[in-house]
Amino acid sequence: MVHDVQDRLCSARQHSMTDPAEAASSLKDNTVMRSHLLILMVIAMPILSPQGAFPVDPSDRDVVYATVGDQQLRLDVYRPQSEGKRPVVIWIHGGAWRAGSKDRVPVTGLLNRGFAIASIDYRLSPVAEFPAQIHDIKAAIRFLRANAPTWGFDPDRFIIAGSSAGGHLAALVGVSNGVGALEGSVGDNPRSSSNVQSVVSFYGASNLQTILAQSTPHGLSVRVPALQLLLGGQPAEQPDLAKLASPVTHVDASDPPLLLVHGDQDPQMPINQAHELHGRYKQLGLPVEFEVIHGGAHGGKRFFDDNMLSRVAEYLKTGRFR
Numbered sequence: 001m002v003h004d005v006q007d008r009l010c011s012a013r014q015h016s017m018t019d020p021a022e023a024a025s026s027l028k029d030n031t032v033m034r035s036h037l038l039i040l041m042v043i044a045m046p047i048l049s050p051q052g053a054f055p056v057d058p059s060d061r062d063v064v065y066a067t068v069g070d071q072q073l074r075l076d077v078y079r080p081q082s083e084g085k086r087p088v089v090i091w092i093h094g095g096a097w098r099a100g101s102k103d104r105v106p107v108t109g110l111l112n113r114g115f116a117i118a119s120i121d122y123r124l125s126p127v128a129e130f131p132a133q134i135h136d137i138k139a140a141i142r143f144l145r146a147n148a149p150t151w152g153f154d155p156d157r158f159i160i161a162g163s164s165a166g167g168h169l170a171a172l173v174g175v176s177n178g179v180g181a182l183e184g185s186v187g188d189n190p191r192s193s194s195n196v197q198s199v200v201s202f203y204g205a206s207n208l209q210t211i212l213a214q215s216t217p218h219g220l221s222v223r224v225p226a227l228q229l230l231l232g233g234q235p236a237e238q239p240d241l242a243k244l245a246s247p248v249t250h251v252d253a254s255d256p257p258l259l260l261v262h263g264d265q266d267p268q269m270p271i272n273q274a275h276e277l278h279g280r281y282k283q284l285g286l287p288v289e290f291e292v293i294h295g296g297a298h299g300g301k302r303f304f305d306d307n308m309l310s311r312v313a314e315y316l317k318t319g320r321f322r
Contacts (some may be wrong), residue, residue: 059078060076096223141194252284255286
């Protein structure tokens with residue numbers, strides 16, 4: 001099809017040279033055909049991951065980890081080539097709590113660094129209000145731990161990570177080990193632990209009670225309707241639920257190591273959200289690293305390029321972020 005458009009372009013050029021009266025018309029036709037050719041070439045190109053590599057297909061796709069009503073909750077598993085028990089990164093997608101999919105996994109570069117990945121779908125806010133999202137994610141963790149031998153996971157090295165709304169949910173799961181109101185009863189593995197051993201939050205929220213006061217006008221245009229769906233009202237109208245949904249309120253001395261990555265020019269998720277959680281960890285003397293992406297907005301290549309993922313992997317293995 002691309003070659004057909006190229007042939008037509010060539011023919012049009014030859015015709016316009018032999019019939020000057022039609023040159024203007026041919027030029028217009030050529031412009032349209034060039035546009036078509038460009039579109040076809042873009043479609044024909046392989047879609048690249050954020051790391052510049054070809055996309056990675058899951059080893060196991062659409063695994064049902066729980067059923068709520070008539071909705072099946074699913075996850076995808078990505079397994080590395082390494083042998084033995086592997087740490088697993090449980091990836092939580094973003095999308096303002098109301099959109100997004102497990103299909104978008106910008107951290108697949110961790111596979112060649114010895115980590116398995118499980119990417120999770122959870123009930124979105126148009127379907128179910130908070131804390132349904134946390135109940136689902138914790139059910140997925142229990143499911144993965146109960147089935148760790150199937151995929152060669154090390155049940156003592158579960159890492160939760162996510163971006164944007166997924167970063168918020170990842171942080172909340174990480175600091176709420178043992179919080180009954182957030183545990184829920186979703187799934188069939190109540191005896192398995194939902195604890196995680198490390199947390200990575202890419203530009204996620206940490207305090208829904210302060211986020212609106214910190215937000216830019218653009219941030220408010222996104223966050224106000226998103227919180228309305230998530231909480232069933234604004235934080236001031238649902239103060240107890242907003243507090244329950246805020247990671248900063250749950251931090252205690254037993255919480256796992258935390259890595260925060262946030263852009264200092266984020267127009268959508270205030271960097272002060274990361275500062276609040278970082279400050280709370282530091283206050284309790286807990287292990288925490290805070291990487292500021294100078295000039296970084298709300299996501300982008302610099303958050304998930306090869307250099308960043310190498311540093312994240314080093315942190316998860318050694319506790320040092322260099």
